[in-house]
Amino acid sequence: MGNTVVKICGLQDVEVLKSMLNLSVDYVGFVFANSRRQVTAEQAAVLIQQLKDWQNETRPESVGVFVNPEMEFLDSVMAQAPLDVIQLHGQEDAAFCHEVKDRFGVKVFKVIQVQGKGIENRSNSFEQQIISKEYVGAIDALLLDTFDPIYGGGSGHTFSWEQIPHYQSWSKELGIPLFVAGGLQPSNVGELVTKYRPYGVDVSSGVESNGMKDIEKMKEFVERVKQI
Template sequence: MNNTVVKICGLQDVEVLKSMLNLPVDYIGFVFANSRRQVTAEGANILLQQLQAWQHETRPEGVGVFVNPDMDFLSKVMEQAPLDVIQLHGQEDAVFCEAVKRKFGVKVFKAVSVHSKGTENHSNSIDQHVISKDYVGVIDALLLDTFDPIYGGGSGQTFAWEKQIPHYQEWSSEHGIPLFVAGGLEPNNVGELITKYHPYGVDVSSGVETNGLKDIEKIKAFIERVKQI
């Protein structure tokens, strides 16, 4: 079985999560940033409780997705929804990432937004192919996602893998930081991504939805495709 880790992001529905309890999922993502998939801290806590009932041998870790949050907001969320990972999708610098890690005792994932045509979103503080070494020893994973001008990520579009992934892969490998790839992944293209680039993990949201809602059959198909390679 392939050891690429799987993150299913943008969960909102308890019943969908209950139907996933036997699946080999490594991370479940809850979006606290402005998005149609946004959840409240109260809602996320209800969903997080389902992770305790996971029946597969590995229990997924709960990931909260944020864009440029302040510490007060993170504190309010963490008081109600005890996340394992805080994923930062904005212009958060290494100092902020380190402060988050220290204050809450969680893993910190840093997302980099890249444009679908292969150019970088230069508003993102670390999206320059050459990432500041200040993040080394601070972040627990680097995540590539397709830039969305409204939400920052979650566009459902792929980016230019061949132009972007090798640069970040080299950086992440050099510094021992796991690399996740997101952006437009779905059951029909995730196999190609893994075969060509062998990322540490893959992250999917809209690619396992039907009419904007998580589809358990698509989730199963995505996971099966990842694990059978």
């Protein structure tokens, strides 16, 4: 019961983070890519310090979300905001993932963008790269998100969940945990977890009200996941 891990992404506010102290959240995400939830390294440093101040054995790990970043940019961010995980949301190849992992000594999460009604051609060739096993040893988790042509993710829309088993079989074979994101919210996450049992779920807009993180929605989301 409650084995599925929870990642809440798009945190920007220290007071919101403080309000999450008693939530059973495993990862919190800070977005450095172009997004209305984007933070600077300076802002992330303050948020990460807040996490470190939690006198809690199970404090969440910090995740930085990037889309096709330059290594120099990662250097500058990590120097100010020492993240636990770097999540790569673009077309980063296995060599880049390996380099990030070795350079910073962090976990690396790789995102595959899945079309709402099937995988589009551009994503399909990328999927073949993933399944070529080049990413084994370079990534610590695979994350499925709904394709968004503007921001590369965080669209608030679900993709066709029938595609999940295809990726699950690959992740199981190689021992790489699978997260599912894209349009999750308290009203649908229970169905997803019950039916597909992913390693983890990732939510952002689904726990917001008027563009701001909503503690009641976050609480409900976590409870729905952890009670299964």
